[in-house]
Each structure stands twice: as C-alpha cells, then as structure tokens.
Amino acid sequence: MKRIYYYYLALTGFFGLFILLMLWNTILVPSTHLPISLVIVCVITPILIPFKGLLNGNLKSCTWMSYISLFYFTHGVAESFNSPDEIYYALLEVLFSLMLCAGCAFYVYKAEKIK
Numbered sequence: 001m002k003r004i005y006y007y008y009l010a011l012t013g014f015f016g017l018f019i020l021l022m023l024w025n026t027i028l029v030p031s032t033h034l035p036i037s038l039v040i041v042c043v044i045t046p047i048l049i050p051f052k053g054l055l056n057g058n059l060k061s062c063t064w065m066s067y068i069s070l071f072y073f074t075h076g077v078a079e080s081f082n083s084p085d086e087i088y089y090a091l092l093e094v095l096f097s098l099m100l101c102a103g104c105a106f107y108v109y110k111a112e113k114i115k
Contacts, residue, residue, distance in 0.1 A: 003110040007057060010065070010103025014054065017072060017096035018047065024089050046071065059108050066104035072097035 021043050025031065031039045046068050053061020076093030079086060 003107060006103045006107040006110060010100055010107055013096045013099030013103055014047065017093065017100060020089065020092050020096060028089065029086055059111055062104040062108050066101045069097045069100040
C-alpha cells in the first residue's frame with residue numbers, strides 16, 4: 001500500500017476522534033460534575049499538541065500522535081465496560097484511535113523503509 005493512504009487513514013482517525021470527543025463531551029453526554037470547558041481542555045489538548053506536525057507529515061509528530069492515541073484507545077475500552085449507555089460512543093472512540101494509531105505507525109514505517 002502507498003504511504004499516502006496511511007496518512008489519510010491517520011487524518012481520518014484524528015478528525016473522527018476530535019469530532020467525536022467534542023460532541024460527546026458537549027452535546028451528547030455533557031459532564032454534570034465538572035465544567036464542560038475544563039473537560040474539553042483536558043480531553044482535547046493531548047491530541048492537539050502534535051497536530052501541526054501531523055498535518056505537515058512530520059515523522060516525529062506522527063510517532064507521538066500514535067503513542068497519544070493509545071490513551072484514547074484505553075479510555076474507550078474502559079468506558080465501554082463502565083457505561084453501557086455510552087457504549088457506541090466508546091466503541092467509536094476505540095475505532096478512531098486505532099485508525100489514528102495504525103495510520104501514523106505505518107506512515108512512519110513506510111517513510112523509514114524508503115530511506
């Protein structure tokens with residue numbers, strides 16, 4: 001498979017995860033214990049840090065994005081067991097985080113293989 005397809009897979013996973021987390025924490029199931037703005041900052045900030053590098057195709061940023069997406073995978077698995085009402089959102093989080101992780105990892109792998 002061409003390297004660009006893995007990059008598109010990573011971008012699809014990123015934007016899907018970003019949109020899902022924004023909707024989940026604001027409109028679909030907003031927090032009743034914490035301010036929504038605090039939840040958004042804590043949830044969204046980790047994937048926004050290497051975002052510029054991901055858009056530029058920077059290999060180091062893609063590697064970090066792959067690592068960071070594993071936290072969202074873990075969160076999605078935990079939420080799917082703890083909150084039966086939100087299982088579909090949690091499974092979508094697992095799917096998008098796996099797309100992001102695999103896309104970034106294979107994008108970096110193919111780039112290193114070319115060198």
